Amino acid sequence: MKLSGGDLLMRALKDEGVKFIFGYPGGAALHIYDSIFKQNACEHILVRHEQGATHAADGYSRATGKPGVALVTSGPGATNAITGLATAYMDSIPLVVISGQVQSHLIGTDSFQETDMIGISRPIVKHSFIVQNTQDIPRIIQEAFHIATTGRPGPVVIDIPKDKTDPSKLYEYKRAKEVSLRSYQPRVLPHPGQIKKASKKILSAERPVIYAGGGVILGNAHKELISLNKLLKAPVTNTLMGLGAYPAKDKYFMGMLGMHGTYQANMAMHNADVIIAIGARFDDRITNTPSMFAPNAKIVHIDVDPASISKIINADIPIVGQVKESLLALIKEIKRSKIKIDSEALDNWNIQISKWRAQHGLNHDLYLSKIKSSMIAPQVVVQELYHATQGNAFVTSDVGQHQMFVAQYYHFNKPRRWINSGGLGTMGFGLPAAMGVKLAFPKQEVVCVTGEGSIQMCIQELSTCLQYNLPIKIININNEALGMVRQWQDMNYGGRHSASTYADSLPDFVKLAQSYGHVGMKVTKQSQLKKTLDKAFAMKDRLVFIDVYVDPNEHVYPMLVAPNGSMKDMWIKKNTKA
Amino acid sequence: MKRIISILIENKPGALARVVGLFHQRGYNIETLNVGPVFDGSYSRMTVTTRGSENDVEQITKQINKIIDVIKVSDLTEGDHHEYEFIMIKFKQSEKIKKILKSLNGKIHEKDKDAMVMSAWGPSSDIEVAIRDIGKANLLEIARSGSIGLHEGEKVLKI
Numbered sequence: 099m100k101l102s103g104g105d106l107l108m109r110a111l112k113d114e115g116v117k118f119i120f121g122y123p124g125g126a127a128l129h130i131y132d133s134i135f136k137q138n139a140c141e142h143i144l145v146r147h148e149q150g151a152t153h154a155a156d157g158y159s160r161a162t163g164k165p166g167v168a169l170v171t172s173g174p175g176a177t178n179a180i181t182g183l184a185t186a187y188m189d190s191i192p193l194v195v196i197s198g199q200v201q202s203h204l205i206g207t208d209s210f211q212e213t214d215m216i217g218i219s220r221p222i223v224k225h226s227f228i229v230q231n232t233q234d235i236p237r238i239i240q241e242a243f244h245i246a247t248t249g250r251p252g253p254v255v256i257d258i259p260k261d262k263t264d265p266s267k268l269y270e271y272k273r274a275k276e277v278s279l280r281s282y283q284p285r286v287l288p289h290p291g292q293i294k295k296a297s298k299k300i301l302s303a304e305r306p307v308i309y310a311g312g313g314v315i316l317g318n319a320h321k322e323l324i325s326l327n328k329l330l331k332a333p334v335t336n337t338l339m340g341l342g343a344y345p346a347k348d349k350y351f352m353g354m355l356g357m358h359g360t361y362q363a364n365m366a367m368h369n370a371d372v373i374i375a376i377g378a379r380f381d382d383r384i385t386n387t388p389s390m391f392a393p394n395a396k397i398v399h400i401d402v403d404p405a406s407i408s409k410i411i412n413a414d415i416p417i418v419g420q421v422k423e424s425l426l427a428l429i430k431e432i433k434r435s436k437i438k439i440d441s442e443a444l445d446n447w448n449i450q451i452s453k454w455r456a457q458h459g460l461n462h463d464l465y466l467s468k469i470k471s472s473m474i475a476p477q478v479v480v481q482e483l484y485h486a487t488q489g490n491a492f493v494t495s496d497v498g499q500h501q502m503f504v505a506q507y508y509h510f511n512k513p514r515r516w517i518n519s520g521g522l523g524t525m526g527f528g529l530p531a532a533m534g535v536k537l538a539f540p541k542q543e544v545v546c547v548t549g550e551g552s553i554q555m556c557i558q559e560l561s562t563c564l565q566y567n568l569p570i571k572i573i574n575i576n577n578e579a580l581g582m583v584r585q586w587q588d589m590n591y592g593g594r595h596s597a598s599t600y601a602d603s604l605p606d607f608v609k610l611a612q613s614y615g616h617v618g619m620k621v622t623k624q625s626q627l628k629k630t631l632d633k634a635f636a637m638k639d640r641l642v643f644i645d646v647y648v649d650p651n652e653h654v655y656p657m658l659v660a661p662n663g664s665m666k667d668m669w670i671k672k673n674t675k676a
Numbered sequence: 677m678k679r680i681i682s683i684l685i686e687n688k689p690g691a692l693a694r695v696v697g698l699f700h701q702r703g704y705n706i707e708t709l710n711v712g713p714v715f716d717g718s719y720s721r722m723t724v725t726t727r728g729s730e731n732d733v734e735q736i737t738k739q740i741n742k743i744i745d746v747i748k749v750s751d752l753t754e755g756d757h758h759e760y761e762f763i764m765i766k767f768k769q770s771e772k773i774k775k776i777l778k779s780l781n782g783k784i785h786e787k788d789k790d791a792m793v794m795s796a797w798g799p800s801s802d803i804e805v806a807i808r809d810i811g812k813a814n815l816l817e818i819a820r821s822g823s824i825g826l827h828e829g830e831k832v833l834k835i
């Protein structure tokens with residue numbers, strides 16, 4: 099049977115196993131929308147803004163490990179998708195974003211709703227395609243999914259001029275058995291010589307640290323990471339993107355590292371003699387001043403992307419390979435090796451880390467404090483949330499202080515449970531991302547922890563949640579300010595709060611939630627907090643928006659001292675450096 | 677230090693822009709750029725010259741390699757290589773310019789009483805010197821091909 103371009107597209111998406119398309123229609127995409135109407139393999143989720151479509155597809159992907167799919171129209175539809183593409187690109191999330199384009203003969207004429215989507219998105223996609231022949235659509239879809247999901251994953255854009263989906267032009271559907279591109283060989287296995295060297299270096303370490311990032315989660319290698327450390331018994335830290343890659347409850351886990359990492363994790367990194375970096379990229383939020391980074395450490399760096407190795411910090415033993423295969427090879431080599439790790443040195447090292455933890459570690463029992471302050475501490479909100487959900491929820495977040503408090507205080511024991519925009523730091527990500535997660539896991543608790551600033555960036559998606567019945571729980575940590583901005587202004591700009599407050603003009607979030615057909619609750623006292631959370635989570639089939647007023651003066655600590663600081667230089671509370 | 681990077685890239689829409697864009701995104705400059713289809717025409721060979729440290733060039737080549745349409749990348753400057761550049765110059769009759777170009781395999785393409793068109797080629801370092809020596813006087817127009825080059829000896833860059 100011959101199919102139109104739109105039908106070819108839908109057939110190809112079905113064959114890729116796509117369940118959901120997050121999208122928003124418009125002129126250039128209307129042929130495609132008609133093809134969507136005629137099929138039922140993929141459910142289309144109508145968002146309220148194209149940014150929401152890309153974030154929802156992104157959240158879906160982060161939670162499931164499968165690629166997310168979004169569909170937008172040309173011009174403003176395409177440009178609205180840009181923030182979501184950049185967000186996915188920075189965190190290496192596999193997305194396929196399909197944009198309608200004006201008809202081929204109009205391209206380049208400044209025609210109605212024409213933008214050069216390929217040009218605009220070029221620096222923030224892994225790859226992009228423009229459809230020139232309708233019959234290529236199935237091949238392009240196959241290649242797009244292949245590219246998005248293999249190697250270091252990332253978003254792929256497919257721009258389809260309207261005439262290529264003309265319903266009157268029909269073509270044969272052909273699907274190749276497998277995709278092979280002569281210019282793209284993503285599968286890389288670790289070099290055995292490098293594995294040997296790494297094993298030797300690691301086993302002769304006295305103060306090793308495992309520094310594991312989002313690559314462990316993307317590469318589905320958390321089990322291998324745990325196995326590796328069953329052998330090594332080394333202290334482990336996860337990046338913001340890596341939380342959940344190593345179980346937070348494990349005794350060797352030190353918490354997150356970096357800008358707002360724990361004291362013990364940052365101190366361990368600074369004082370390490372061997373750092374085993376796995377699927378992490380030495381981001382500037384981690385290293386602080388690169389020339390002052392971990393002065394005595396030899397670096398073993400495992401990454402699937404050779405360009406991430408020795409980009410910021412020189413790797414002494416680079417291992418280019420899939421994380422999973424590399425860890426398996428390393429485990430095998432360590433088991434086989436005659437060198438035995440110096441367990442006495444390692445014990446001393448782990449004791450040292452316990453000391454650091456006791457000195458300036460996070461207090462995870464703030465919520466138990468008998469002295470009830472008049473204002474709720476934002477950290478307590480996260481701790482109560484953790485207990486209310488038994489640590490089992492999928493938690494999405496936005497960007498700011500609330501995001502860091504979740505990273506610090508919600509203990510993630512499994513991968514793909516913590517869903518946040520780490521690399522780009524996109525406010526507005528949390529709610530639409532939670533929609534994608536909830537669609538993928540309708541029976542699981544999905545919580546969006548947000549701030550009153552961030553939530554207003556994609557608040558319109560509350561309407562989508564009503565349409566598709568997505569009973570997410572939204573915890574709005576309301577400090578009546580762009581808290582993280584204000585923190586910086588407190589610390590670096592003499593407390594001049596330039597354009598970071600708006601207490602008198604905030605909406606009534608309870609009424610706002612209600613006007614979208616959801617439940618709204620407001621909490622202003624700590625005594626109400628636990629009860630309200632329990633009540634909200636008992637409402638299984640309703641979206642509940644919980645507006646929690648917190649102490650607006652709270653800062654996130656620890657915080658690395660910058661500029662010209664190393665990882666050991668931290669503010670541990672207001673006006674106090676460690 | 678000056679680097680000559682050779683790139684084999686699929687002859688697909690937008691492929692060239694991806695390479696050029698990458699230099700800008702990553703904060704590197706392109707000094708010269710040459711591109712043209714080779715072999716069956718399904719792919720092109722690009723030659724880019726840039727300046728940077730060993731580390732810079734390692735980063736550039738790794739990043740270029742990540743571009744999906746890029747088939748192969750090689751830093752010619754890493755080993756022995758042949759490198760040449762071709763230029764064309766239009767100038768007001770000048771014995772000085774003529775002489776400089778003659779010393780660089782110069783060839784006259786057009787000559788009338790006022791102006792003259794000549795071409796020349798040679799190692800780009802010689803071309804640079806020639807351009808400096810020619811100066812501004814009498815010079816009307818100049819076009820450069822940018823460096824192109826090949827590895828010396830057995831080593832070949834092809835698919």
Ligand SMILES: Cc1ncc(C[n+]2csc(CCOP(=O)(O)OP(=O)(O)O)c2C)c(N)n1
Nearest residue numbers: 498499500523525549550551552580581582
């Ligand atoms: C789209 C976008 N714009 C601006 C910023 C810069 N920024 C980072 S955190 C922040 C404040 C966020 O405020 P809120 O959501 O209320 O969170 P809080 O820090 O108060 O917890 C801002 C403006 C950003 N990350 N994203």
Ligand SMILES: [Mg+2]
Nearest residue numbers: 549550579581
């Ligand atoms: Mg706020």
